[in-house]
Amino acid sequence: MNDPDFFEEAAVTQADAPRRATIHQVAKLAGVSHQTVSRYLRQDGGMKPATRLRIDSAVKALDYRPNLMARSMRTRRTNRLAVILSSTQYFPHRLVLAASAIAHEHGYQLDIVTAEGGAEQRAQRIADLADSGQVDGILSLAPADVPAGARVPVLVSGTYDEEMHSLGELADGSAVSEIIEHLAGLAHRTFFHLAGPQTFASARNRKLVYLEAIARLGLRSYGVVDTDWSAQAGYDAVAALPDDCGVTAVIAANDVLAMGAIRGAFSRGWRVPDDLSVFGWDDDEIARFATPSLSTVIVDREAQGRDAILHLIAAVRGEPAPPTTTHTLNQVVHRESVAPPPHPHP
Known part of the structure; x- marks a missing residue:
């Protein structure tokens, strides 16, 4: 291309483009050395809170972004x-x-x-x-x-x-025992479990805990259905229950199954939670905004992501491994889909 106007326009555009702020400009604005700014960027400990606050303000004011390519060549x-x-x-x-x-x-x-x-x-x-x-x-x-x-x-x-498929604490099914104990405390006696596909360790573990808790507490399980993870599977299983089955509580292996179970109950004239209580697992966003909102198990997958990457960063930098999350990753939360059964046993 030999158009002089094109090259002139390109040159002007390049000349007018804002220059990237430098680490020295950040240091000057914050009133510290550039070495201190470098420590701030590396997340080094031991820095005074007031110093960190000044650097943070300077970084934001200058819209400073580290030049990763230059850093890569240097380090x-x-x-x-x-x-x-x-x-x-x-x-x-x-x-x-x-x-x-x-x-x-x-x-x-x-x-x-x-x-x-x-x-x-x-x-x-x-x-x-x-x-x-x-x-x-x-x-x-x-x-x-x-x-x-x-x-x-x-x-x-x-x-x-x-x-x-989840392993370790992500696949832990012990929260099912807490769910059944809570429902038994509300006077539920006959349960139904939508177990999910048994190729998943998480589904297998929840099923085992369900059966153990039912036996330990002297309760009745109308049945366990090994389903897939779909809402249709939950819908079909509940819609197919006999009218005289006596089931007052459904425990589903995930929220999608649980939402299908609720729709299956509505299709046959059962109200949730007045006639049937439903529990899910995962705390999908839709579960919080459904009507009724779904009782479920919150799974802190974010904590596992944070812990894993922080351990990797520490290994890369040759630093001691940071402490891992100490709270349980699975937390039972009670919402509108659970209530006492319509005809509680004494």
């Missing part, structure tokens, strides 16, 4: 972290969003990498990525062998299995 770091998933069929979006937010706060970009195939292929993908120089650390949410002599830290959280 030989990429300021990028990778999260390895074994599948995208079940994407742990809440956990990953929380991890990404923490990574950004600490000056890192988070890359999501899918390693298809089995454990051997995933281990090879991790080894290749660790030696590529493209990332400073790797977090695998699925089971994986850590490659020997990896150039960057590799952490395996053990949070999910090969198919990205």
Whole structure:
């Protein structure tokens, strides 16, 4: 292209573009040294609150953004972290969003990498990525062998299995016992369980706890149905109950099943919670705004994301591992979908 007007316009545009604020300008405005600003950006401890507040105000006033490319060339770091998933069929979006937010706060970009195939292929993908120089650390949410002599830290959280099904505390079903004890305290005696697909450890654990609690408390289970995770499955199971089944409480393995169960009850003239109490699991947003709002189990997946990425950042920086979340990840919450049964037993 030989149009002089085009080049002149491009030159003017480039000249008029605002220049990125520098770390020295931030330091001058905050009244500190640029080394102190650098410590602030690295999230180093020991800084006085007043100093941190002045730097924070200067960063916001100047809209300062660290030049990650320059930093990478200087420190030989990429300021990028990778999260390895074994599948995208079940994407742990809440956990990953929380991890990404923490990574950004600490000056890192988070890359999501899918390693298809089995454990051997995933281990090879991790080894290749660790030696590529493209990332400073790797977090695998699925089971994986850590490659020997990896150039960057590799952490395996053990949070999910090969198919990205929950493991560990995410799959803990002990809250079902608390739910049944609460419902029994309201005088419920006959229960029905929508158990979800038994290929999931979380569904298996909730089913086992359900059966144990029913037996331990001397209650009656009309039945357990191994469903998929869909609302249609919950609807069909409740709609198919005999009129004389005596069921007054449904415990569903997730909120989607529970919402289907509520609609199934309405389809046959049963009111929730007047005739039938329903409990879910997961605390999906729609559960809080449904009518009636759904009693459920809040699962703090964000805490697991924060803990995992903070441990990886500490490993990358050669710092001591931070303390992990101490509260239980699963918390029972009571809402409008639960009430005493219409004809309570003494």
